[in-house]
Amino acid sequence: MQLTVKDVARLLGTSEKSVYRWMRERGLPAHRVGGQFRFNRAELIEWATAQKVNVSPQIFEEPEAAGPLPTLADALETGGVFYRITGANKEAVLASVVEYLRLPEGADRRLLLQMLIAREKLASTAIGDGIALPHPRHPIVFHMDRPLITLCFLERPVDFGALDGKPVHAVFTLVSPTVRGHLHLLSRLAFALKDESFKQLIQEQAGREQILAAARELSRRFDGVSPNDAQS
Known part of the structure; x- marks a missing residue:
């Protein structure tokens, strides 16, 4: 909060x-x-x-600590999946992405953009294979009812400074009202991107419903997986 x-x-x-x-x-x-x-x-x-x-x-x-943790599928459905996002460089891509985020009315998008860019200056959030996970250094950004993960597919791949040297074509942006929810979803997303079937859908820029269906299936599997297992 x-x-x-x-x-x-x-x-x-x-x-x-x-x-x-x-x-x-x-x-x-x-x-x-x-x-x-x-x-x-x-x-x-x-x-x-x-x-x-x-x-x-x-x-x-955190007052919310006793509440239920969000699922990957719920956060992705809340945030949405978008295609053909423009931008000739990392900063321009992030600016475009921020405009697509389903933030509360009156939210300071400029502040969030500054935080995302500042985070990238510390270290690239590109994780390899053309995927980046930009998120603020400090996860508590806005007073929101629930966290969101927004998936944006870029119109053209852009260099994010990934260790494997591959330009980024898919950007997952996570915004959460609590540290607990932020870390939970970050671990779930990292686990999902280790799943070859889900990762292939991202590489192929599959349809929105196909991606959401895969996220729901992964969320059901997560019910029997501890956070420690998800990060191993």
Whole structure:
């Protein structure tokens, strides 16, 4: 979830006035969303650690932790599958992809694009065989009802700096409201892309319903697979 000024004041054991002062003077990271400041929990933890600011143990808790985890199929159906996405380079492709994401009304797409580009500058999210998994470094980006995975097939392959040297033609973008959901789906997606049948559909740019049907079948198989097995 995204935090308000009031939330941050409580988690840092200070006043809201101090929160605003720390934003101005100490670089407390904040983002404007709908005319109000919102804070990323992961960024807040990093900032407090660097600034040696004491935090409440509640900062490490996620209210959604007790809820059910999303399935790969549900996230992919929510995010959608799109074809012939344009872009002559990595940044242009990401800009096009962000426009296709089914984000909440009023979501700051420019901010998300900046986060995706910043993540790529740290290390390429291309995993080889023409596939990339761009995602923000900090998974808590928007207040959303549920996470999404959007699959975009590019009109022309683009160099993403993959270790195998192959240009990317398929981009899976993951956006989640919680760290827990983000890591869960990332592990499920990684597992799915090790499945030769599913991977072949991606390589062939198969039809939307065919891909979603395969994701549903994999999700049923996941029910008997532990997260540790999925990442092995």
